[in-house]
Amino acid sequence: MQTSISSISETPLEHVDAEKQKSMKNVVAGSLFGTALETYDLYLYGTAAALIFAPLFFPGHDEAVSRLASLASFAISFIARPLGSLVLGHFGDRIGRKKLLYLTLIVMGLSTVGIGLLPTYASVGIWAPIMLCVLRFIQGFAFAGEYSGAVLMLLEHAPRRKRGLYAAINNIGPVFGFIASAGLLLIVSSVLSKEDFYSWGWRIPFVASLVLLIVGVFVRSKVPESPVFLETAAKRSATAAPSESPAIRLFKRYPKQLLLVAGANICHFSTFYLFTVFALSYGQRELGLSNAFVLSVAMVAVCTHLVVVPCAGALADRIGRRTTMLIGFAFTALVAFPFWYLFSMGQFLPMVLGSCLFMTGYGLVYGAVPSFTGEAFGPSARFTGFAMATNVGGIIGGGTAPILGAYLLNHYGSPYAISILTISLAVISATCVYLSAETRDIDIVND
Template sequence: MDDDPSTSKTATGAAPTDASDKSDASNESPESLRRVAVASFIGTAIEFYDFYVYGTAAALVLNDAFFPNLSPVNGTLAAFSTYAVAFAARPIGSLVFGHFGDRVGRKSVLVASLLLMGLSTALVGLLPGYGTWGIWAPLLLVLLRFLQGVGLGGEWGGAALLAVEHAPRGRRGMFAAFPQLGPSVGFFAATGIFWLLSSVLDDEAFRSWGWRVPFLLSFLLVAVGLFVRLKISETPVFARVMAAQEASKAPALEVFKRHPRELLLGAGGMVVAYGLFYTATTYCLAYGTNTLGVPRNTMLGLSMVACVFLAAGTWFAATRSDAGGRRRLVLAGSGLAVVWGLVLFPLMDTERPVLIAIALGGALFCMGVVYGPMGAYLPELFGARVRYSGASFAYNLGGVAGGAVAPLVATRLQGAFGSGAVGWYVSAMAVVSLLCVLALPETRERSLG
């Protein structure tokens, strides 16, 4: 079929809003639903752990290991540039995995994305540095980082759909909260392991081999993730699409042709979440240690504290979006971020740990309020036959604009105009997201098809 019956009846091209239609309601047992929630949470936690391990290493040691001939600033920029490569790869991953997710199913694609992401991460831990392999070392680092991005590009959409398309009507936001908590837990675990290694190893040992340990742990985590994900079933929503033989032949092309508005505005809505996260974590970790002179362990510990605020904001907003609406909470989070961008660096520049914790925690709480409802909001913008491709691409396109360039732009702005300019940059990203979400409709009453 060329036409999507789930999208042809509304002006926005998304699922119809008949609240009495129970076609997407789940008839599964509570035990089965719990298993789905756990699988979506564990999978995203592992994959985001893999992604953030690289970001933390880029802020702390990769410039020395792979770019030793550059100045400290240029070495940091080079490390952040390899970090940004994954964001460019993520939309590619969303298109590749989204195609098969909309063609053959959510479950099998999630297994493949987990394998690609986990093995790419583990191999970074085995990669010799510049002193051993010369120019091949940074080149292979870029390749592995690219593969990381491809894997993560397929992860989020599938995990969100796994939760949302299994969820009963009226509880999608709560179920989507589980995969949305993955980044909080993944970042906390990645930062915690670096903090532990930095505490027990001297600086020479940490820089020579200690930083590799978090990467190598990915071998174990992938095995755990596969065990959990192989035990879940396909989503009932996609099973009905397959039974009716309504799977799209070219879901990405269909999204670009029929849903450009939802795609671009949804991506714009994600910009502030990415911008806040990667400014408050990756960039601020480098800024605090290299520019302000805050001890590395102190900054890692403060980042872990801030991550608790991210989890709280995510859970609070995601669970309340079932009653209050996704759009309203995303707008509230974006509005708070406009203000917080202006106080983030004045608090950071005090160099006082308590105020730095407030600065980072407030930024990540704002991010969580935006990010939490997006687990249900983006999937609800698209019909069932193209939902994986549409939601994934919007999510990851927002990452290119908000996450890939944030540490790079922030480093340049701070060097040229001071830290205050970085705060204005964060606020500007929040305004962009605010305007984009204002142009989108509310979706919580929509049928998933």
């Protein structure tokens, strides 16, 4: 009889645990796939801007100016992100994380497909780069909400002691996005002749985003809404007084956190885009390496994130977000000069070694920064705060990185000047983290 009673009493608990596990798996799958798709779109453009778009959309007599214009178009996405952060952040805090993630996924995917269908400068003249820049702006606007929402879904579903790890899992998605975009470009460029590739083959990876979009919408349909958002929304509806908009609440209650967290996000954005955009262009233009060669180096190096990023997230749960990020900034600064020395050798193994070191420093920060950023703000302004801080840091660090890299190289004639830039940004971001509060043990449900 005791056994029977015991088994009956345990069944509901087992059922609840199974439901929680299934729900968490769906959240992880939805965030990972969605982020992989969105970063596929972003990195595809970045790689194309570095290696392909200059002669197609920004032709000119001076090759350096043409390449600089192509890289400048890459930065337009970052310019759009603060606006996207305010608009999409507002609705993410008001109507829910899940609904916003549907919207951003669709807008991002369709804008990428649109880029693949654009006429080039040879066909329509100045209208070609204008349309390209408009679609790139739309990409940035959508991504401002996409990445923020995906991280917050994991952060707000995760067990308290594992928030750092689960938030970091989202940041593995960009590995798959980069490998898929670079890999598909590599395959297409290898199969086709150079003439066919520049004529129509480059469009294939962009149009292929439509297939990924359809799959992504299906995967996201299985994801439940954030429990933290649902609790916050219930409290808001139970209050008779009208509530402040998320943006007003953010600027009134969290101005210090916004500035410090934005500053903390600068260095890792710069590190990543100096490598995945500018270094690829440098390898092709300055070292005379093929697209296939530099893409292969980048794909191997980015795979370090599969190990480093989740380990950094788990470490952030054990020793704190701040300490883990400070270790990452120190490592990034230490390998800034060795990276460019090894990369400039133009040989596969030294380039891979230098790139893996550079990406390890980046990964240590990238694994801890999602929980650090999300926990800095209360739930009623968290989406807006996360999006604003991340994307302001992205503009300063990521949007300008390829342009500054090209300028410093042209001005000083050496990539080592770029190492000074990386070290300077690491110091700035580390200072912002040092001045921030540790958030590992806070309650993220209450404002």
